[in-house]
Amino acid sequence: MIRVTIWNEFYKPNDGKPAELSVYPNGIHGAIADFLTENDSEITVTTRTMHDKEFGFDNETLENTDVLLYWSHIVQDAIPDEIVERVQRYALSGMGLIVLHSGHASKLFRRLMGTNTNRLRWHEDALPCRIWKIDYAHPIAEGLDDYFELAHEETYGEHFDIPQPDDLVFVSWFPSGEVFRSGCTWHRGLGRVFYFQPGHETLESYYDKNVQKVICNAVRWAYRPNVGSYSYVTDETKAIVM
Numbered sequence: 001m002i003r004v005t006i007w008n009e010f011y012k013p014n015d016g017k018p019a020e021l022s023v024y025p026n027g028i029h030g031a032i033a034d035f036l037t038e039n040d041s042e043i044t045v046t047t048r049t050m051h052d053k054e055f056g057f058d059n060e061t062l063e064n065t066d067v068l069l070y071w072s073h074i075v076q077d078a079i080p081d082e083i084v085e086r087v088q089r090y091a092l093s094g095m096g097l098i099v100l101h102s103g104h105a106s107k108l109f110r111r112l113m114g115t116n117t118n119r120l121r122w123h124e125d126a127l128p129c130r131i132w133k134i135d136y137a138h139p140i141a142e143g144l145d146d147y148f149e150l151a152h153e154e155t156y157g158e159h160f161d162i163p164q165p166d167d168l169v170f171v172s173w174f175p176s177g178e179v180f181r182s183g184c185t186w187h188r189g190l191g192r193v194f195y196f197q198p199g200h201e202t203l204e205s206y207y208d209k210n211v212q213k214v215i216c217n218a219v220r221w222a223y224r225p226n227v228g229s230y231s232y233v234t235d236e237t238k239a240i241v242m
């Protein structure tokens with residue numbers, strides 16, 4: 001079985017209600033958990049949020065995670081550095097990592113990329129989005145048509161300050177003229193990282209069958225059991241991580 005942990009900040013502002021609840025009654029993590037378990041019988045899902053022990057990134061959770069899905073927006077900088085470093089070490093040690101939507105601005109993703117991944121062009125709107133398949137041979141694109149469309153998504157555009165991807169799997173186009181490298185992969189240490197753009201919290205992208213297909217494919221791609229003979233989780237490799 002592939003042990004997937006879905007981490008969503010599930011930020012509760014003053015009214016105590018995360019913004020996504022009107023669209024995702026069980027949270028973004030709940031919606032993703034539903035389609036992953038429906039679509040792939042070899043996946044077991046755990047969900048964590050910032051309200052769990054150690055922001056949801058305690059050692060036991062990470063030790064039992066093959067692939068981590070990460071969605072964040074508001075709390076990007078609130079997670080303490082030592083916890084971010086812990087997640088980074090697991091990712092470098094072979095835990096697959098899928099960073100979703102505004103997770104591009106997270107400390108975790110910035111650390112793993114080494115650039116200011118917070119920098120991109122952006123409009124908070126709900127215009128259509130056309131997602132083009134670029135890498136036809138890539139396992140993450142398997143089963144998808146040449147492109148698919150979402151009726152409403154937030155606009156992201158270049159320049160996106162990421163290092164050159166190992167694989168550029170998708171590029172998104174928006175009616176306002178922007179284009180965006182929306183599906184990218186990298187190898188980091190012993191692990192695999194995938195970034196995927198759709199998923200604004202008040203829009204319905206995680207109910208879209210094509211978005212679900214991409215995320216299911218990405219879990220399979222990022223899953224690397226028995227990947228290596230050493231681990232960045234141990235103190236001995238601290239110098240490499242920093």
Ligand code: ZN
Binds near residue numbers: 102154200
């Ligand atoms: Zn957003």
